[in-house]
Amino acid sequence: xxxxxxxxxxxxxxxxxxxxxxxxxxxxxxxxxxxxxxxxxxxxxxxxxxxxxxxxxxxxxxxxxxxxxxxxxxxxxxxxxxxxxxxxxxxxxxxxxxxxxxxxxxxxxxxxxxxxxxxxxxxxxxxxxxxxxxxxxxxxxxxxxxxxxxxxxxxxxxxxxxxxxxxxxxxxxxxxxxxxxxxxxxxxxxxxxxxxxxxxxxxxxxxxxxxxxxxxxxxxxxxxxxxxxxxxxxxxxxxxxxxxxxxxxxxxxxxxxxxxxxxxxxxxxxxxxxxxxxxxxxxxxxxxxxxxxxxxxxxxxxxxxxxxxxxxxxxxxxxxxxxxxxxxxxxxxxxxxxxxxxxxxxxxxxxxxxx
Amino acid sequence: xxxxxxxxxxxxxxxxxxxxxxxxxxxxxxxxxxxxxxxxxxxxxxxxxxxxxxxxxxxxxxxxxxxxxxxxxxxxxxxxxxxxxxxxxxxxxxxxxxxxxxxxxxxxxxxxxxxxxxxxxxxxxxxxxxxxxxxxxxxxxxxxxxxxxxxxxxxxxxxxxxxxxxxxxxxxxxxxxxxxxxxxxxxxxxxxxxxxxxxxxxxxxxxxxxxxxxxxxxxxxxxxxxxxxxxxxxxxxxxxxxxxxxxxxxxxxxxxxxxxxxxxxxxxxxxxxxxxxxxxxxxxxxxxxxxxxxxxxxxxxxxxxxxxxxxxxxxxxxxxxxxxxxxxxxxxxxxxxxxxxxxxxxxxxxxxxxxx
Ligand SMILES: Nc1ncnc2c1ncn2[C@@H]1O[C@H](COP(=O)(O)OP(=O)(O)O)[C@@H](O)[C@H]1O
Ligand SMILES: [Mg+2]
Numbered sequence: 001x002x003x004x005x006x007x008x009x010x011x012x013x014x015x016x017x018x019x020x021x022x023x024x025x026x027x028x029x030x031x032x033x034x035x036x037x038x039x040x041x042x043x044x045x046x047x048x049x050x051x052x053x054x055x056x057x058x059x060x061x062x063x064x065x066x067x068x069x070x071x072x073x074x075x076x077x078x079x080x081x082x083x084x085x086x087x088x089x090x091x092x093x094x095x096x097x098x099x100x101x102x103x104x105x106x107x108x109x110x111x112x113x114x115x116x117x118x119x120x121x122x123x124x125x126x127x128x129x130x131x132x133x134x135x136x137x138x139x140x141x142x143x144x145x146x147x148x149x150x151x152x153x154x155x156x157x158x159x160x161x162x163x164x165x166x167x168x169x170x171x172x173x174x175x176x177x178x179x180x181x182x183x184x185x186x187x188x189x190x191x192x193x194x195x196x197x198x199x200x201x202x203x204x205x206x207x208x209x210x211x212x213x214x215x216x217x218x219x220x221x222x223x224x225x226x227x228x229x230x231x232x233x234x235x236x237x238x239x240x241x242x243x244x245x246x247x248x249x250x251x252x253x254x255x256x257x258x259x260x261x262x263x264x265x266x267x268x269x270x271x272x273x274x275x276x277x278x279x280x281x282x283x284x285x286x287x288x289x290x291x292x293x294x295x296x297x298x299x300x301x302x303x304x305x306x307x308x309x310x311x312x313x314x315x316x317x318x319x320x321x322x323x324x325x326x327x328x329x330x331x332x333x334x335x336x337x338x339x340x341x342x343x344x345x346x347x348x349x350x351x352x353x354x355x
Numbered sequence: 356x357x358x359x360x361x362x363x364x365x366x367x368x369x370x371x372x373x374x375x376x377x378x379x380x381x382x383x384x385x386x387x388x389x390x391x392x393x394x395x396x397x398x399x400x401x402x403x404x405x406x407x408x409x410x411x412x413x414x415x416x417x418x419x420x421x422x423x424x425x426x427x428x429x430x431x432x433x434x435x436x437x438x439x440x441x442x443x444x445x446x447x448x449x450x451x452x453x454x455x456x457x458x459x460x461x462x463x464x465x466x467x468x469x470x471x472x473x474x475x476x477x478x479x480x481x482x483x484x485x486x487x488x489x490x491x492x493x494x495x496x497x498x499x500x501x502x503x504x505x506x507x508x509x510x511x512x513x514x515x516x517x518x519x520x521x522x523x524x525x526x527x528x529x530x531x532x533x534x535x536x537x538x539x540x541x542x543x544x545x546x547x548x549x550x551x552x553x554x555x556x557x558x559x560x561x562x563x564x565x566x567x568x569x570x571x572x573x574x575x576x577x578x579x580x581x582x583x584x585x586x587x588x589x590x591x592x593x594x595x596x597x598x599x600x601x602x603x604x605x606x607x608x609x610x611x612x613x614x615x616x617x618x619x620x621x622x623x624x625x626x627x628x629x630x631x632x633x634x635x636x637x638x639x640x641x642x643x644x645x646x647x648x649x650x651x652x653x654x655x656x657x658x659x660x661x662x663x664x665x666x667x668x669x670x671x672x673x674x675x676x677x678x679x680x681x682x683x684x685x686x687x688x689x690x691x692x693x694x695x696x697x698x699x700x701x702x703x704x705x706x707x708x709x710x711x
Contacts, residue, residue, distance in 0.1 A: 255407050256440040256498075260454040260505065261428030270453070274444040 034338075037331035044325035057332040063125040065104060067095055071117050079117060089119050096123060129333070132304075132311035135223055139230075139312065140291040147231045148238060148283050155242035156272075169243075173236040180233060184300035187229045191215035191301075216302050219309035226297050226310060234290065238283050245279030246272070281352045285345055292341050313337050357418030357431065357508040357541060358383045359404060364413035366399055366565075373399050374565040376413070381543060381558075386535045389545045390552040390588070391562035397545040400562070401511050404543065405434050417509060430509075433502030437514040439494045441486050447473075447497050448482045454505035472503040475537060476530075492523045499531075503538070512544040516551065528554060549589050553577070561585050581625060583709045586637045592668065595643070595679040596711045597636045601628050609706055611636055615673040617652045619701050626708035635707045642703040643681035645669065645689065651696030653679070657689045671697065 038057055042050045069089040072080045080088045096104045110130050112121040124130045158169050190197040193214025203210040215225040257267045295314040298304060304311040313333060321330025359381040366374035373396045381387045389397045402408040406427035414421050422430050441450045448469055455465045473479045476496050486494055495515055502510055516524045532555050535542050546552055552559050553573045561568040569581045580586035586594045603610035609628055612618040628634045659670040667683040
């Protein structure tokens, strides 16, 4: 029976208000705030009044240039080389600090490459942010396919009528329900350079032949270690999504394929995978968004180090906004991240659209 | 082409016995229908022939080879499911060519065989559509097409028409019959609908609770049912069953009567009956004819008349409170409450020792 209460729009709005209000307060308003603040020089605490600065924050973060360095030459015009035979170039700061090039003022070298005798140097006004951007993109590029793929394999293994299969389901899902902060702390012990579980394990299976690695302290292994741990942590979540997709496929289709003589692989290719289309789009987009938001693992495990090798965009946003009290800088990073994720999601939607 | 033989085949799901020792012989090129009420194990039996279910015990051979342990693809069977089971993301052409795609056949051969099957099923104009753009009947046609393309030696149909509406069902039924004549393949067809069984089958296997009740041509089952179950299952409306007293048995002819039935001699005695015992007399509604109240062998009053135009179904209440149904092949109004007598040809009545 529809009572007067359930038919009245006023009551409906009243019930929706608390939830709606909270969403507005903590998601919608801050979203627009970030846009606004990114156009100012707002700081967390400052005696000076806030000023509108236009796109200066964006310029400070994103400015990139390539400068060409000619080798140093001696009086005869020959290229000067150091003891190792490497060509010597003028120092970059002779350009970025020179009054002749005001457009490069304050920028620093990000990386360089050499073509013939000249060197080209990419300079950025915010090298740390650039590294964070690259690390984040690397993280997404590795984690999205690997985590999605592993989750699918687990789901296919779990999706069988076997006694006790639910135990495996629970085991794979367990890391998902544990807080990422706790998981990160645990994995810090696992990755420990001296007495970590991983080093001990590798040493045990190589009969002591393994040289311990400081997984999180080495710029070459730090990001990879965080990727591995992040993949492990959330793979169970995506496994469950795949599993729900698998269960929407009618068992009769598998029987029809079996009668027609399809092998396991052909069954996957012609029945399972096409049936998982929509699930695949969902998993891909969700993993991508989660990967872009990489923060807690960095904050607990490496703080962006060593040598900025694990800096990420969200970590930088927090670091700027609260660590350095540069609210406008943090907001700018957030807006850039938003636009990045939006663009990539739209591209993914377009690539996976129904043809 | 191949014959199919089941010898003492059994199937249990855990502790539940679903098929209890079945012997069936399907000859090469024969159209055999398994018919029985819902849950009697028809699908299970068919799925065992297809290789989708393990056989608990007994032997199954196709074309002279025991195939108990063979996977479906090696058995040379094609199957059509009640729910069509066509692949939603493939076009009709891709669906029909699926078996050949799986077998990595060349494109030319695939096209040729798909087109041929489409011609047989008159659906060439549908080849580039997707299943979502097809009606139920067309989808089932695609499923049949997929089975035809692979040229299996045995076709298996599991209630292929149950999801279709009545008019379409009749069309498709005729098409499947035509298909059998065209392909001359062995076909096993499962249904709970006795009309489908009667119209399509060369041979009908009547099943009940996982056991074969009778095997025979449609007319054998209709005119010579071996037991009450088959007698009641085949034919519409169902055969009338009268509880009668046996007063004399001589030379295979029994004299029976009851309070509303004058003594009659019945020659078609299906199961041994004994004098002084109760037996069941079965008379098909079509063989009962109304006459004046003081004539005929059966006496009662009209309870209800249903006029279908060419046919009239009359419910007659007997003196002992039972009810029997007469189906008259003419349009005739019998007012409820009128007393009538009914005659029947005793040659067309059957006597069973069982009781319903
Ligand atoms: N996988 C199964 N597990 C347990 N019981 C089953 C299974 N499949 C079928 N049955 C049982 O077997 C009996 C016969 O089923 P089925 O062959 O589908 O009947 P029909 O097709 O004649 O309607 C039913 O009682 C059903 O509950
Ligand atoms: Mg069935």
